[in-house]
Amino acid sequence: xxxxxxxxxxxxxxxxxxxxxxxxxxxxxxxxxxxxxxxxxxxxxxxxxxxxxxxxxxxxxxxxxxxxxxxxxxxxxxxxxxxxxxxxxxxxxxxxxxxxxxxxxxxxxxxxxxxxxxxxxxxxxxxxxxxxxxxxxxxxxxxxxxxxxxxxxxxxxxxxxxxxxxxxxxxxxxxxxxxxxxxxxxxxxxxxxxxxxxxxxxxxxxxxxxxxxxxxxxxxxxxxxxxxxxxxxxxxxxxxxxxxxxxxxxxxxxxxxxxxxxxx
Amino acid sequence: xxxxxxxxxxxxxxxxxxxxxxxxxxxxxxxxxxxxxxxxxxxxxxxxxxxxxxxxxxxxxxxxxxxxxxxxxxxxxxxxxxxxxxxxxxxxxxxxxxxxxxxxxxxxxxxxxxxxxxxxxxxxxxxxxxxxxxxxxxxxxxxxxxxxxxxxxxxxxxxxxxxxxxxxxxxxxxxxxxxxxxxxxxxxxxxxxxxxxxxxxxxxxxxxxxxxxxxxxxxxxxxxxxxxxxxxxxxxxxxxxxxxxxxxxxxxxxxxxxxxxxxxxxxxxxxxxxxxxxxxxxxxxxxxxxxxxxxxxxxxxxxxxxxxxxxxxxxxxxxxxxxxxxxxxxxxxxxxxxxxxxxxxxxxxxxxxxxxxxxxxxxxxxxxxxxxxxxxxxxxxxxxxxxxx
Numbered sequence: 042x043x044x045x046x047x048x049x050x051x052x053x054x055x056x057x058x059x060x061x062x063x064x065x066x067x068x069x070x071x072x073x074x075x076x077x078x079x080x081x082x083x084x085x086x087x088x089x090x091x092x093x094x095x096x097x098x099x100x101x102x103x104x105x106x107x108x109x110x111x112x113x114x115x116x117x118x119x120x121x122x123x124x125x126x127x128x129x130x131x132x133x134x135x136x137x138x139x140x141x142x143x144x145x146x147x148x149x150x151x152x153x154x155x156x157x158x159x160x161x162x163x164x165x166x167x168x169x170x171x172x173x174x175x176x177x178x179x180x181x182x183x184x185x186x187x188x189x190x191x192x193x194x195x196x197x198x199x200x201x202x203x204x205x206x207x208x209x210x211x212x213x214x215x216x217x218x219x220x221x222x223x224x225x226x227x228x229x230x231x232x233x234x235x236x237x238x239x240x241x242x243x244x245x246x247x248x249x250x251x252x253x254x255x256x257x258x259x260x261x262x263x264x265x266x267x268x269x270x271x272x273x274x275x276x277x278x279x280x281x282x283x284x285x286x287x288x289x290x291x292x293x294x295x296x297x298x299x300x301x302x303x304x305x
Numbered sequence: 306x307x308x309x310x311x312x313x314x315x316x317x318x319x320x321x322x323x324x325x326x327x328x329x330x331x332x333x334x335x336x337x338x339x340x341x342x343x344x345x346x347x348x349x350x351x352x353x354x355x356x357x358x359x360x361x362x363x364x365x366x367x368x369x370x371x372x373x374x375x376x377x378x379x380x381x382x383x384x385x386x387x388x389x390x391x392x393x394x395x396x397x398x399x400x401x402x403x404x405x406x407x408x409x410x411x412x413x414x415x416x417x418x419x420x421x422x423x424x425x426x427x428x429x430x431x432x433x434x435x436x437x438x439x440x441x442x443x444x445x446x447x448x449x450x451x452x453x454x455x456x457x458x459x460x461x462x463x464x465x466x467x468x469x470x471x472x473x474x475x476x477x478x479x480x481x482x483x484x485x486x487x488x489x490x491x492x493x494x495x496x497x498x499x500x501x502x503x504x505x506x507x508x509x510x511x512x513x514x515x516x517x518x519x520x521x522x523x524x525x526x527x528x529x530x531x532x533x534x535x536x537x538x539x540x541x542x543x544x545x546x547x548x549x550x551x552x553x554x555x556x557x558x559x560x561x562x563x564x565x566x567x568x569x570x571x572x573x574x575x576x577x578x579x580x581x582x583x584x585x586x587x588x589x590x591x592x593x594x595x596x597x598x599x600x601x602x603x604x605x606x607x608x609x610x611x612x613x614x615x616x617x618x619x620x621x622x623x624x625x626x627x628x629x630x631x632x633x634x635x636x637x638x639x640x641x642x643x644x645x646x647x648x649x650x651x652x653x654x655x656x657x658x659x660x661x662x663x664x665x666x667x668x669x670x671x672x673x674x675x676x677x678x679x680x681x682x683x684x685x686x687x688x689x690x691x692x693x694x
Contacts, residue, residue, distance in 0.1 A: 047365055077340075113336075120337055235375030235388040238337045 044158035046089045048123065049148060050082040052107055053168045054116040055230035062270045069136075069268060078093045078114045081163025084223040087230040089161050089232075090122035090195060097195045098159065100124045104151060106144050108132035112247055119241035126247035127151065138262050140169070145177035152182060157218065159200075164222040165190055175222035185215035189224040189245075323449065327400065327608070335397055346405025346450035346564075354406035358664055361510075363487050364518055366407055369442045379417055379438030379551070381424040385432050386440035391395045392553060392615035396560040400608070401501075403564025407668035410564065410647035412519040414557035419492045424551045425665070426538045432648050436491060439638060444489035448554075449479040449524055452545055456480075457681050460544060464495040464526060471533050473497070475526035478508075481675075485522035486510065493524075493531075494547045497540045497614065497644045499672070505529045515667030551627055552618055554676045555633035559611045562672045565665040566640035569647035572662050575611060577649050589681050593650060607636035620625075627689035634682035636671040644669060 054060065055075040063070055077088075090103040103118035105111040106129040115126035129147055131139055152160055160179075165172035179186035187193070191210070192203035204211040205224050233241075331658070349367055357364055371377070379395045380425050381387025390398075402410040420439040424432055438444040449577045455461045464477025475495055481484075486507040508523030538546055574597060577588040587593050614632035617625040648655035655662050673679050 113333075114338060116333060117340070120341075233337065233341050234375050235338060235341070235379070235390065236383075238334060238341070239388075239390075241339070242334050255433065 044098060045102060045155055046092065046159045047148065047152055047155060048085050048089045048101060048103050048118065049162040049174065049293070050086060050103050050105050050114050050118050051079040051166050051168055052076050052105060052111050053079045053165070055248070056080060056167055064271055066267050068179065069139070074109065076113075079163050079166045079168075081165060081167075081225070082114075082224055083117075083163075083230040084225070084227050085161040085176050085221075086121050086123060087228045088116045088221075089159075090231075091228065092193075092195065093122065093124075098214045100214050100278070102155060102157070104129065104148065106139060106147055106168040108136055115247050116242065117233070117287055119247075121231060122237065123241075128247050129252055136144060139178055140263060141171045141173035145174050145181055147183040147197050148174070148178045152178075152218075159218060159258050160184075160220045162220065162222045164224050174239055175220050177293050179209045179220040182218070182220070185219045186221070187213060187215050187219060188222040190221050191224050191226045193221060331397065333584040334537070335394060335485045335597045338394055339401050341399050341486065342376075342401030343439045345371060345376075346402050346410075347375065350402070350405025350409060353545035354409075354518070354664060355658065355661065357406060357660070358515070358668075359410065359517075361520070362516045363412075364485075365445075365518055368409065368413060368416075368445075371402070372440065372442035376413060377416070377442045378420045378424070378686050379435065381417075381420050381436060381440055382481070385424060385436035387420070387424065387436065388440075391647050392556060392619040393612055395553075396556055396611055399557050399560040400564040400567070400611075401556070403561040404568040406518060407561050407565045407665060408516040411438050411516065411558060411672075412483055414554065414561060415448055416442070416446045416555065418550050419448050419490065422492055422546060423449075423537060423554065425547050425549075425685045426542075430534065431537065439490060444485055445487065446490040446492060447482050447488040447524070448491040448550065449482050449485075449491050449593070450465040451481050453478065453480045453523070457678055459494075460548070462496060463492060464493065466495040466497045466531070468497065468533070469530075470529040473533060473536070475505075475529040475531055477526055479484075479524040479526075480508075481511070481521055482524045483516070483519050483521055483575075485520060485524050487520050491524065492550075493526075494543050495526075513662070514670060516671055535638075551676055552587070554627045555629045555682075556611060556615050557616065558672050559607070559614075559633045559636035562637045562640035562643060562669045563608055563611060565669045566600075566607070566643040568645070569644040569662055570604055573600070575655075581653070587650070596646060596650070600646055603639040604643060607632075609638050611636050624689070627686050630682040630685040633677065634679045635671070638679060640667055641673060 052075060054069070054071060055077045058075055061070045062068075085135045086101075089098070092098045093101050101123040102125045103115050103123040104127045105114050112126075112128050115128055119126055129151075148160060151157070159190070162175045164175065167281065175188055176186055187200060187202035187204065189205045190202050194201045196214075198217050200215050200217060200219055200221070202213050202215060202221065204213065205226065205255065310488045328339055331339065341494040346375060349370060353364065353367070356362065375388040376398065378387035379390050379398060380392060382388040383391070399410055399414055412511055416439065420436060428433070439446055439609070450459055450462070452462050454463060462478065464475060466475050475493065479493065479494065485631045506525045506527070506528055508525065511521040513521060551588070577597065580587045580588055610634045612678065614625075614628045617628045644662065648666050651660060651662055654660050677685075
């Protein structure tokens with residue numbers, strides 16, 4: 042297999058940022074907040090670049106769906122070693138409503154257009170935690186899928202994959218073309234080097250695509266009613282021991298711990 | 306150790322305050338450089354900065370990793386392994402790296418300065434012999450100008466180099482040499498026409514208040530033979546080369562102060578939002594609010610002056626030397642005050658080594674002294690203002 046790999050990269054709020062809910066509860070604050078590439082997408086890019094370095098594939102194309110700022114995310118992918126970028130321009134209301142179903146339709150259309158042999162995605166995004174895009178894309182294309190990959194190796198026109206599942210590790214072999222989603226332990230993404238950043242920004246262009254009406258961004262919208270922050274933790278009651286002691290743990294105002302979606 | 310991880314996690318939220326955001330006005334390319342430098346600082350340096358300070362570790366492996374990313378010879382030409390970037394790019398990178406560890410970043414900047422001097426003033430053989438290894442940090446460099454008897458008055462240095470056939474015989478000693486004893490290439494400023502005993506040796510490792518992740522020693526020359534082929538430029542040109550190196554070095558050191566100040570503002574801000582006294586968080590106290598505002602203002606002002614100086618040096622403007630001195634003077638003084646104030650805001654905790662803020666204060670205190678004391682900066686600036694031309 043020596044073709045083209047499409048890597049989906051999503052621009053999300055940086056994992057270390059303290060998330061704040063908007064006062065009107067319609068979502069979280071994104072203005073002026075640090076954004077970066079979804080960590081699982083970084084792992085997907087790294088895997089694609091490694092495959093190219095091993096000469097198992099010819100070209101890595103980074104794709105991002107979103108507004109103007111998505112180009113920053115594509116730039117990061119280019120700096121890591123992707124050859125080309127495609128920015129699918131989705132902004133305003135369309136962007137607010139953009140979800141896995143719409144993105145997977147876009148990716149499926151692009152895969153056919155670019156004659157891709159492999160689609161590499163992160164297993165999920167850390168903002169919505171959907172874990173659906175890879176699976177939906179494979180279904181739309183009627184391609185095999187290897188999700189939660191922690192090891193990928195190419196063998197002729199087949200792919201050997203190790204998947205991290207609840208029961209342990211699952212070894213599968215799938216045909217190409219295929220969709221793979223990257224899990225945490227697949228690799229450690231590289232830093233972009235200064236020469237790479239300069240080369241990539243000078244030589245590589247990002248194409249701009251407008252999704253056409255056939256991609257139907259309006260289909261399958263999930264209406265969002267409300268976004269609220271998790272409730273403050275309440276103190277606990279100690280009921281241990283032979284005698285019932287009413288010990289209310291005085292914790293004062295407890296620290297709010299916002300769990301990051303990464304399983305670190 | 307757990308507090309170090311807290312600090313390094315804090316670094317990621319660093320850029321989220323629009324007021325003090327460090328990436329305003331930068332090109333796309335510069336934003337990418339800055340991102341890599343911040344990520345490297347947060348992942349590879351910040352978790353270790355306390356340990357490097359306490360155990361006085363010279364972090365060779367981490368610096369070599371940085372060199373692999375292109376940080377070993379940032380403004381050295383690409384044909385000898387450098388990254389070929391501008392002074393402004395360099396300032397942005399050092400500012401970001403400094404948030405991970407000031408001392409290590411300051412050493413990296415000194416190393417860069419030496420590599421640049423050889424790149425700019427060396428002949429073809431010298432550039433090809435020394436620069437590639439320096440850019441990859443296969444070899445480390447030290448800049449040797451100061452002597453026990455000549456600091457601010459650098460021109461009065463005594464280390465002599467007497468020509469004997471195709472060698473110079475060096476005699477004398479250099480003091481306070483960063484990296485001394487652990488580095489491989491020494492760029493030595495010496496006076497041709499002198500005399501003396503045998504080889505190169507080192508004084509004891511100095512015990513310092515900060516900058517502990519880099520060793521500092523005296524470098525002693527006794528009848529030390531150096532091939533004439535290793536002379537950079539012409540005889541008599543040395544002082545000029547040394548000063549040119551320092552112009553860039555001053556921007557770099559000022560940039561390191563900037564990174565420390567930014568990190569300290571972030572730490573102080575977060576502390577004010579958490580720490581409570583008198584029934585409310587410190588962030589409700591007007592004096593502290595005003596103090597934080599002043600700190601942020603001085604930080605942004607310092608940053609703008611440094612970036613302007615970097616541009617001026619890059620374009621070789623007539624005011625470049627003066628403005629580099631202004632940037633060094635202003636930024637190192639103000640940023641020290643910022644870090645010091647941030648420590649104060651932490652109360653007693655600020656004095657504990659468990660908290661990063663005290664290391665920033667200790668590490669950048671010396672920036673007001675080296676690469677030309679801030680008093681010498683005033684000399685340069687006033688001379689520029691009062692000169693007839």
